[in-house]
Amino acid sequence: MKKQIEFTKMVAAGNDFVLIDNRRPLTTERNLPIWAKAICDRKYGVGADGLLVWGKSKAADAKMRIFNADGSEAEMCGNGSRCFAFFIKDRIRKNNLAIATKAGIVQAQIRKDFVRVNLTDPKEAKFEIPIKVSGRAIRVNFINTGVPHTVIFVQGLENIDVERLGRQIRFHKRFAPAGTNVNFVEVISSDLIKIRTYERGVEGETLACGTGSTAAALITAAKSKAVNQTRIDVLTKGGEVLKIYFKNRGNKFEDVWLEGRAKIVYKGVYNV
Numbered sequence: 001m002k003k004q005i006e007f008t009k010m011v012a013a014g015n016d017f018v019l020i021d022n023r024r025p026l027t028t029e030r031n032l033p034i035w036a037k038a039i040c041d042r043k044y045g046v047g048a049d050g051l052l053v054w055g056k057s058k059a060a061d062a063k064m065r066i067f068n069a070d071g072s073e074a075e076m077c078g079n080g081s082r083c084f085a086f087f088i089k090d091r092i093r094k095n096n097l098a099i100a101t102k103a104g105i106v107q108a109q110i111r112k113d114f115v116r117v118n119l120t121d122p123k124e125a126k127f128e129i130p131i132k133v134s135g136r137a138i139r140v141n142f143i144n145t146g147v148p149h150t151v152i153f154v155q156g157l158e159n160i161d162v163e164r165l166g167r168q169i170r171f172h173k174r175f176a177p178a179g180t181n182v183n184f185v186e187v188i189s190s191d192l193i194k195i196r197t198y199e200r201g202v203e204g205e206t207l208a209c210g211t212g213s214t215a216a217a218l219i220t221a222a223k224s225k226a227v228n229q230t231r232i233d234v235l236t237k238g239g240e241v242l243k244i245y246f247k248n249r250g251n252k253f254e255d256v257w258l259e260g261r262a263k264i265v266y267k268g269v270y271n272v
């Protein structure tokens with residue numbers, strides 16, 4: 001027997017998501033990963049990088065669960081959080097929101113179609129980590145911005161084989177067992193970088209990644225040693241510029257905000 005689910009398709013900086021209201025549970029817990037794989041399928045489903053599930057929270061205005069396209073559950077998603085905030089604001093009639101995630105509670109502010117989210121404080125920053133990829137020794141950087149991210153600085157970003165190299169680093173033993181997202185970054189100026197990201201869970205390159213853009217901006221700021229810098233703009237593969245705001249306390253970052261546009265693409269009913 002088929003079940004009809006009302007959904008909203010949204011996009012932020014090229015990351016696309018399907019959102020459903022699960023405050024009155026639509027299915028069992030174990031079915032949510034199965035639904036995510038089906039709904040996110042770009043051939044037989046709606047098509048998306050992830051499924052965002054709205055649930056009730058006693059500690060915040062709403063609870064957000066994030067399921068990747070492969071059915072795995074993520075702790076956090078920057079652009080997903082921005083879409084989620086935009087999705088629920090009219091329903092709960094608030095433009096300043098607290099959203100509970102597996103990475104902690106994040107704050108969101110909505111002004112027209114711009115949404116900024118205050119991410120949980122980054123942790124585990126490590127620099128110049130030596131690893132071998134395809135027999136070649138390279139050095140990478142790492143930071144957790146709600147989910148794990150590796151940052152690699154390159155020249156000629158457009159020529160990088162993101163799918164091949166990203167997959168190797170994503171599953172590298174150095175980052176086992178959780179694995180890592182992989183960001184290739186080219187510095188354009190002191191306050192502008194370009195990025196391409198291989199996303200864990202999507203298992204491929206995406207047009208943008210909010211937590212990845214944040215990770216890249218923070219690692220860039222740390223390596224530049226510009227202690228008074230409070231913002232870096234990130235040009236994504238999708239063409240949108242995301243703005244990352246932060247306070248740098250000796251490479252310990254606080255008050256980190258991710259800002260960009262979010263929009264509803266369409267609404268519909270999906271038959272599970």
